[in-house]
Amino acid sequence: MRLFEATHVFKHDWETVSLANWRKYPNEQTPHVRHVEILNQDVDPVTGVLRTERLIMVRQNVPMLVRKIFGGDTSYVLEYSEVDPRKQTLVMQSQNMTYSNLLSVGEYITYTPDPENPKHTLFTQSAQLKASGALCRFANKIEDICWNRFQDNAHIGKLGLEQVVSKILAERQAMTMPMAQTASD
Numbered sequence: 001m002r003l004f005e006a007t008h009v010f011k012h013d014w015e016t017v018s019l020a021n022w023r024k025y026p027n028e029q030t031p032h033v034r035h036v037e038i039l040n041q042d043v044d045p046v047t048g049v050l051r052t053e054r055l056i057m058v059r060q061n062v063p064m065l066v067r068k069i070f071g072g073d074t075s076y077v078l079e080y081s082e083v084d085p086r087k088q089t090l091v092m093q094s095q096n097m098t099y100s101n102l103l104s105v106g107e108y109i110t111y112t113p114d115p116e117n118p119k120h121t122l123f124t125q126s127a128q129l130k131a132s133g134a135l136c137r138f139a140n141k142i143e144d145i146c147w148n149r150f151q152d153n154a155h156i157g158k159l160g161l162e163q164v165v166s167k168i169l170a171e172r173q174a175m176t177m178p179m180a181q182t183a184s185d
Contacts, residue, residue: 002143004127009120012165014113017121018090020164029160032059050083104130
């Protein structure tokens with residue numbers, strides 16, 4: 001079993017970063033994410049907590065031999081999330097559904113205001129990768145390869161989120177500009 005852990009501080013407020021998280025796919029940085037489907041979503045009327053269940057379709061970059069053995073390069077991930085606007089927390093848990101009997105990948109992510117600078121957002125990520133079943137014999141090698149790919153994708157995901165944050169900030173600026181011009185006229 002391999003563990004992956006990472007933290008990152010986005011130099012943007014929690015509201016902007018959590019909004020960007022919902023608009024993250026599709027984007028140029030993560031073309032392997034093909035589709036995201038919301039399966040269930042509800043808001044607790046008392047707490048205001050938004051709970052969402054999503055199915056994410058991912059195209060894996062795997063060798064042709066692996067595609068032939070396993071019947072393709074598409075996999076599915078089930079993601080559960082909770083957004084608490086009062087506490088300013090976004091918590092996400094995901095688990096691969098495809099080939100999980102051979103390789104299990106469980107991920108846990110949080111977005112919270114950075115304790116050192118509440119105008120920034122602290123991102124924490126952990127993942128557990130475990131090869132099993134027929135792959136048990138090669139578990140260490142497979143887990144190492146997947147860990148490296150996971151690390152690369154985590155970096156790319158942060159770049160993609162920054163790209164979406166930039167778009168949101170540009171949209172906000174465009175919306176406030178006409179109002180500022182009207183007020184000065």
